Amino acid sequence: MSSIFSNYQDKFIYTIILLIVLFIIRTIIVITVKKIGEKSGTTEARATLIGRYVTVVFVLIAILIEAFILGAETRDITLVFSSVFAVIGVALFAIWSILSNITSGVIMFFSFPYKVGDKIKIHDKDYPLEAIIEDIRAFQIHLREDNGDLVTYPNNLILQKAVTLLQKDALDDSSIL
Incomplete structure (x- = not known):
């Protein structure tokens, strides 16, 4: 055992140094x-989700x-990573909308001007929507219409459409009544 060490x-x-440095930077x-x-x-769950993304990147x-x-030799690592990225690239192309929604979720975490509880209007010519934001998740945003229907709206679409803030923190206002 001592000869191995x-x-x-x-x-x-x-x-050990690598793991400590990466752990400190990740933290x-x-x-x-x-x-x-x-x-x-934003909610703590959204921050935790972004933290998981950071952890995966650091791993x-x-x-x-x-x-x-x-x-390991550079050419060996290049071969392995190019093969892995080729497979991942084909898989992500097949599920492009999922990758697009995850990326939109990260963008929304840092720069989305609306929060849970805000009442918004989405100006979509096919399906105009006026609802309260209930939750913002990794792939979609949950919206509650006035009639009680729950609508899940993809993150990538909400970044592409015009959105109007109708009422800030509508959930707080409705709980007063």
Whole structure:
């Protein structure tokens, strides 16, 4: 056992340093995202979702750097990643709308001017909609119409349509009555 550690001591140390550095950077980013979420009035669940996205990205970065630490050749890593990205690219092309909705969800976290409880009007020529925002999720936004119907509206579409804020925090106003 000691011969294994002595043979790979540098690699163990570099791996531990890599994990500590990436963990610290990830923690700083997640805390920053949560603070941005609190300032913009978004739910904690949305901030947690963005934190998960950050974690996945850092795991992929850690795998890439760890491959170099363990002595993998650049051409081998290039081959593996190009193969993986080719498969992922085909899969994402097949489910393009899902990727588009996830990306829109991240954009909405940082720059969406409406919050849960706001009453909005979506100016869509095919399906105009006037409703209260109940929840903003990774793929869609949940809207409650005045008649009680729940509408799930894709995130990518709400960023493409004109939206009017009719009443701020409509849920709070309706609970008073």
